[in-house]
Amino acid sequence: MGNRKQPIVEIRNLSKSYRRGSEVISVLENINLDIPEGEFLAFMGPSGSGKSTLLNLIAGIDGADSGMILVGGVDITSMTESELAYWRSINVGFIFQFYNLIPVLTAFENVELPLLLTWLSRKERREHVEAALRMVNLSDRMDHYPGQLSGGQQQRVAIARAIVTDPTILVADEPTGDLDRASAESVLGLMALLNREFGKTIIMVTHDPHAAEKAHTIITFEKGILGAPV
Amino acid sequence: MHLFKLIYRNTFRHKQRTWLTILGVTIAILAFGILRTLVNAWYAGVEASSSVRLITRNSISLVFPLPLSYKEKIQRIPGVENVSYAVWFNGTYISEKNFIPNFAIEPESFLEIYPEYVLPDDQKAAFFRDRGAVIAGRKVAERFDWKIGDTIPLIGTIYPGTWNFTLRGIYHGAEKNTDETQFFFHWNYLNESLKKSLPNRADQVGIYIEKIADPDLAPRVSEAIDETFKNSLAETLTETEKSFQLSFISMTEAIVVVIQLVSFMVIIIIMAVVANTMVMTARERIGEYAIMKTLGFGGWHLSVLIFGESLLITTIGCVFGVALTFPSAKIFREHIGTYFPVFTISLNTMLLSLAASTLVGIMAAVAPAWHATRIRIAEGLRRIG
Numbered sequence: 001m002g003n004r005k006q007p008i009v010e011i012r013n014l015s016k017s018y019r020r021g022s023e024v025i026s027v028l029e030n031i032n033l034d035i036p037e038g039e040f041l042a043f044m045g046p047s048g049s050g051k052s053t054l055l056n057l058i059a060g061i062d063g064a065d066s067g068m069i070l071v072g073g074v075d076i077t078s079m080t081e082s083e084l085a086y087w088r089s090i091n092v093g094f095i096f097q098f099y100n101l102i103p104v105l106t107a108f109e110n111v112e113l114p115l116l117l118t119w120l121s122r123k124e125r126r127e128h129v130e131a132a133l134r135m136v137n138l139s140d141r142m143d144h145y146p147g148q149l150s151g152g153q154q155q156r157v158a159i160a161r162a163i164v165t166d167p168t169i170l171v172a173d174e175p176t177g178d179l180d181r182a183s184a185e186s187v188l189g190l191m192a193l194l195n196r197e198f199g200k201t202i203i204m205v206t207h208d209p210h211a212a213e214k215a216h217t218i219i220t221f222e223k224g225i226l227g228a229p230v
Numbered sequence: 231m232h233l234f235k236l237i238y239r240n241t242f243r244h245k246q247r248t249w250l251t252i253l254g255v256t257i258a259i260l261a262f263g264i265l266r267t268l269v270n271a272w273y274a275g276v277e278a279s280s281s282v283r284l285i286t287r288n289s290i291s292l293v294f295p296l297p298l299s300y301k302e303k304i305q306r307i308p309g310v311e312n313v314s315y316a317v318w319f320n321g322t323y324i325s326e327k328n329f330i331p332n333f334a335i336e337p338e339s340f341l342e343i344y345p346e347y348v349l350p351d352d353q354k355a356a357f358f359r360d361r362g363a364v365i366a367g368r369k370v371a372e373r374f375d376w377k378i379g380d381t382i383p384l385i386g387t388i389y390p391g392t393w394n395f396t397l398r399g400i401y402h403g404a405e406k407n408t409d410e411t412q413f414f415f416h417w418n419y420l421n422e423s424l425k426k427s428l429p430n431r432a433d434q435v436g437i438y439i440e441k442i443a444d445p446d447l448a449p450r451v452s453e454a455i456d457e458t459f460k461n462s463l464a465e466t467l468t469e470t471e472k473s474f475q476l477s478f479i480s481m482t483e484a485i486v487v488v489i490q491l492v493s494f495m496v497i498i499i500i501m502a503v504v505a506n507t508m509v510m511t512a513r514e515r516i517g518e519y520a521i522m523k524t525l526g527f528g529g530w531h532l533s534v535l536i537f538g539e540s541l542l543i544t545t546i547g548c549v550f551g552v553a554l555t556f557p558s559a560k561i562f563r564e565h566i567g568t569y570f571p572v573f574t575i576s577l578n579t580m581l582l583s584l585a586a587s588t589l590v591g592i593m594a595a596v597a598p599a600w601h602a603t604r605i606r607i608a609e610g611l612r613r614i615g
């Protein structure tokens with residue numbers, strides 16, 4: 001699998017460590033990785049091996065110590081904080097383990113949130129939001145608040161929010177980690193669909209072998225070292 | 231949707247906490263408004279004073295009188311346009327509780343020098359004609375339900391006996407801050423009576439009031455008056471009406487300063503209360519702020535949310551507080567109004583309340599907004615779950 005197309009993500013000599021007091025914990029050491037466009041990639045590996053750390057670096061929500069990350073040919077490691085924020089709003093869709101919806105906003109408003117940063121008109125925003133919610137099969141739950149939705153439904157709203165801006169890459173950190181079997185199945189089905197039908201590049205961290213099965217490629221972490229793509 | 235909607239929803243997420251905070255702001259602004267109004271009322275007498283009026287009193291103390299014979303001499307001093315005089319009578323109406331400032335005056339010259347006490351012409355003429363007549367301010371007349379023609383008895387304290395007056399006029403103030411609580415009657419009426427009962431206290435006045443042509447003349451004329459009576463039996467002290475009023479107020483100025491301090495302390499206390507609410511609120515939402523940052527929202531957006539929420543709380547509190555100031559001031563006026571002839575909430579006080587509440591809203595949000603702006607996304611997200 002793999003190199004069907006030009007890589008959308010290129011990682012070069014990437015290192016990341018955390019400092020805890022005087023102790024420096026090296027999490028990622030000299031990582032090199034290419035992710036082709038249209039890929040559905042899963043990161044697996046033991047807890048604390050640095051999966052989330054790498055995902056956050058690719059998504060531009062954390063900074064590297066050294067090395068380079070190119071997304072769509074653009075080096076995101078050299079961007080300032082506000083450049084990165086703008087870049088994220090256009091290029092990255094996020095799906096987290098705990099849905100991360102704003103509890104005081106309805107499903108519709110949560111999905112609309114990232115569009116407030118665009119120049120779209122109210123009407124255009126409405127169209128985008130409705131299309132995204134239709135995609136995740138929640139058109140009838142638009143006016144529900146997160147507290148009125150099941151975990152699986154909330155995660156689907158989060159997916160709608162992630163895709164509403166039509167980002168370059170989708171990143172998902174244990175998207176099914178908090179869901180029961182059936183809900184997980186529907187969320188994974190949705191992600192597979194987005195990858196297959198809409199060509200979305202998806203990078204997913206998971207502990208669940210069942211979830212990893214949906215991916216084209218699985219990379220296993222071992223203490224900051226990447227295993228060969230499988 | 232707009233960010234303002236999110237501000238609104240965030241504000242009322244914890245209804246009880248928010249309303250309690252708003253209640254705190256309301257009470258603080260109410261207290262602030264009343265205290266400011268009290269301070270203003272204190273100074274109202276000074277502000278209402280005219281810069282073309284001088285007051286001459288006995289240089290030893292206000293309680294010592296001046297001879298009536300000074301009038302002519304003062305009249306001849308260059309710069310003096312008119313002279314009048316008054317005696318602090320200090321009579322009691324029925325009971326000590328009914329405090330009414332009452333003075334024996336020389337009607338024609340007095341009303342000429344105090345044009346802010348406005349009377350209809352017929353009432354004025356009736357007052358001048360009848361030596362037993364009295365005029366009263368609109369507020370006292372309303373308070374005791376006096377009608378023209380009523381007989382009003384005062385019990386003398388300085389001048390013993392019961393003194394009956396006929397109400398011939400009710401004056402109203404030309405300005406908003408004119409004192410409408412006073413009671414003026416003929417000095418002659420008092421003097422004629424004293425001539426018979428206490429001859430050694432007759433032909434004396436408490437103060438002289440001079441009208442001068444130009445405020446700039448005040449120092450020169452004052453000096454000339456005091457010079458005239460130097461080395462005479464009763465030496466004089468002449469000053470502007472404003473400093474005369476201030477000399478009364480200075481006796482209680484310490485209290486006024488304390489009231490002013492308390493009014494600002496109230497604001498500082500509520501600042502701490504609102505800041506506490508905002509810190510709690512922002513801490514609970516660190517995860518949500520991290521999500522918004524992830525989506526591309528900047529520190530600026532988060533600041534709008536936090537400042538917006540804080541200002542919404544303080545502004546609602548301010549509106550309620552200012553609204554409640556009016557009925558409270560009314561109650562205040564009804565109970566102790568006669569001590570403060572002017573007890574109205576000024577526009578200035580309302581603007582000051584608004585400014586104070588805005589300041590509170592801003593100060594309370596500074597730390598949480600700063601914190602939210604600086605939180606690193608990866609850290610913030612870690613707090614969820």
Ligand SMILES: Nc1ncnc2c1ncn2[C@@H]1O[C@H](COP(=O)(O)OP(=O)(O)OP(=O)(O)O)[C@@H](O)[C@H]1O
Nearest residue numbers: 018019020025027046047048049050051052053054
């Ligand atoms: N902010 C931080 N400060 C200090 N250490 C950190 C920080 N974030 C992560 N780490 C450490 O870095 C290592 C990798 O963390 P990471 O979250 O990437 O692991 P993970 O593979 O996603 O684990 P899990 O499967 O449990 O989610 C861990 O040892 C973790 O304790």
Ligand SMILES: [Mg+2]
Nearest residue numbers: 051052053205
């Ligand atoms: Mg993780």
